[in-house]
Amino acid sequence: MNFKLDRSAKTPLYKQIASYIENGISTGDFSPDIPLPSERHLAKELQVNRSTVVAAYDELQSIGIVERRKGSGTHISTDIWGISDKRIPNWGRYVEDGSFLPNLPLVQKIRTETQNNEMINMASGELAADLFPAEQFHSIFKEKPFTEHLGYDHPQGNVRLRETISNHLYKYKRISIDAESILITSGAQQALHLIVQCLLKPGDAVAIENPSYAYSLPLFKSAGLRPFLLKSSKNGINPDDIVELHKKHRIRMVFINPDFQNPTGVQMPLSRRKRILDISSEYGIPVVEDDPYSITTFDGNVSASLKRMDDNGNVLYISSLSKIVASGLRIGWIVGPKKVIQRLADAKQQIDFGHSIFPQWVANEFIGSPQFDEHIHKIRKQLEVRRKQLSKALIHFLGDQAEFMEPDGGIHLWCKLKDPVDEFQLLDESLKRGVAFVPGSIFGESKGFVRFTYGRSTPTDIWEGISRFSKALQHLRGK
Incomplete structure (x- = not known):
């Protein structure tokens, strides 16, 4: 037997065996006229437990490729091609083989x-139901009925909402940006996916905080990236660790969450934020700043974001309404250089033809009202x-x-x-x-x-x- 199991692979051994048998049936290596190798023989040949081979044959039987006959072993199914020469797809294998990885x-x-x-x-x-601004939303619907056109909107998102977000960013965070540098997304999750899929390529090295919410996301591995960890302490990451990682791995992008970081709740000091910007400028490394929480500061004093201090356009800034209004509204945004925003907007249009106008209208009316404050x-x-x-x-x-x-x-x-x-x-x-x-x-x-x-x-x-x-x-x- 030339087949060997790859014991270092993530694919379970029984699935490797099932794939080997299925391929052998397809190529004619296994004849339909004689039984397939016995469970005991195959287990001995491959040096695995018999239960592993049993699991492999169970999977092949479940999709109609083999059948068990009492007293004569396992055979290729006599109806493998079906009445009309049709086979049932092995959906289990399709589910596992996709390039977009599932959650843990x-x-x-x-x-x-x-x-x-x-x-x-x-x-x-997310926020509790009693923190949802239900009364304010009811007031909006009552006082100003929705009359917008329900067709496709601007690829970057509704222009009035982008202008409102521009004003919001300056009022609450002193970030000065125009509407053309904003892309509306389906929450911060989609913003991260667009950045990873459009601005990076398989094999690129990226730096993420440890611990961090980003670590739990499969999107980096789905895109074939190599994530490297930046140890976080009570003051956040040490910016000079970025330099060390860059020298070893040529870091292409850094992902950080400076304010009330998820999961630690840490706030990064101003000195470290400035140092990160200096490193970004010195080495030409883009920084993705994820900022869902800074506005929730209990004392009302919002720290200076990296984007606020970004004079060179090195920072891609992500935020949303998910953590401050309602997660189900699915309104997020990316702020960045216009050519980058246009690239991401083109990708978003390919995915969903742009964001739905209704939640954008709701968000615009609420953010722009005194009720938001x-x-x-x-x-x-x-x-x-x-x-x-x-x-x-x-x-x-x-x-x-x-x-x-x-x-x-x-x-x-x-x-x-x-x-x-x-x-x-x-x-x-x-x-x-x-x-x-x-x-x-x-x-x-x-x-x-x-x-x-x-x-x-x-x-x-x-x-x-x-x-x-x-x-x-x-x-x-x-x-």
């Missing part, structure tokens, strides 16, 4: 489990209340078993367990008890950490959620 199984599990209305959701990075003041106060409640609950229920830093904005709190347990078992036990969180390793090399989102739950639920979490933790340690 743990991420998929958390998202599935949190659909349960009884679950206290301290995992999803009232809403921001409300969520700042409410998020601070919830962060304080989470801190009290952690101290009350966990005591000296955990340590954490209290962020001054954002929606996440990063918690270190002093005596770590298996975080995946801890998640399973917590889900059984009706509370969800995100294990730290999803965001990087951060075992022994957990991320709690306080923006998604009410103060009452936060207290109950940490109570349930503590019981799950004690249960595992009791084992």
Whole structure:
């Protein structure tokens, strides 16, 4: 047998065996007149457990390629081509072979489990329902009926919304930019995808924070990029680490989240932000600044963003309404050099022919109204209340078993367990008890950490959620 298993590959061994048998049937290497190799023989030849071969034949049987006959082994199916010479596609293989990678199984599990209305959701990075500006939206619909044309809009997004965002960026963040340098996207996620797909190529090296939300996204590997990690501390990343990575790997782009970073809640000092810009200019490395949280600062003092200090056009700035208004509105934006924005707009038009006019109209009416400012003041106060409640609950229920830093904005709190347990078992036990969180390793090399989102739950639920979490933790340690 010339076939050899690739034990270093990510593809499971049983799937490699199934693929080998299927290819052999297609090429005629296996005759339909004699049985296929027995499970025991094939296991011995390939030096695997018999159960691995059984799983391979099970998969081939499920798609009609082979059939088991009691007493005579496994044979090529007599109806492999069907009555009309048709075969059933191996959809399982198609699903696995696509270049667009799926989310991590743990991420998929958390998202599935949190659909349960009884679950206290301290995992999803969004605002609670009671922080949604429902009354303001009802007022908008009542006072100004929607009369816009529902056809395709400008490739970069509705011009009135882009002008409103331009004013918004200057008012709240002192970023001076015109509407032609803005692209409306379906949230920040699409903005990141467009940048990765349009401005980078397979094999390019990029730098991301460790830990960071970017680490949990499959888009870098889907695009064939090589991500390198920048260790983050209580002051964010050390900018000089970018230089060291660039010398070794020729970094093509840096992705950072300077304000109330996800998941740590850290704010990067002004000196480090300036140093990053100096490095970007010195080496010609573009910086992608993801800024979903800076406006949530509890004291109302918004830090100077990299984009605000960017005199050379080196920074691509991403933000959205997902963390400050409503995640389901799907309004985000990219700010950057006009030729870059035009390139990204062309790609977005190929994907969805531009953003839907209705949510753009809603966003424009709300951001441009006095009610928006009232809403921001409300969520700042409410998020601070919830962060304080989470801190009290952690101290009350966990005591000296955990340590954490209290962020001054954002929606996440990063918690270190002093005596770590298996975080995946801890998640399973917590889900059984009706509370969800995100294990730290999803965001990087951060075992022994957990991320709690306080923006998604009410103060009452936060207290109950940490109570349930503590019981799950004690249960595992009791084992």
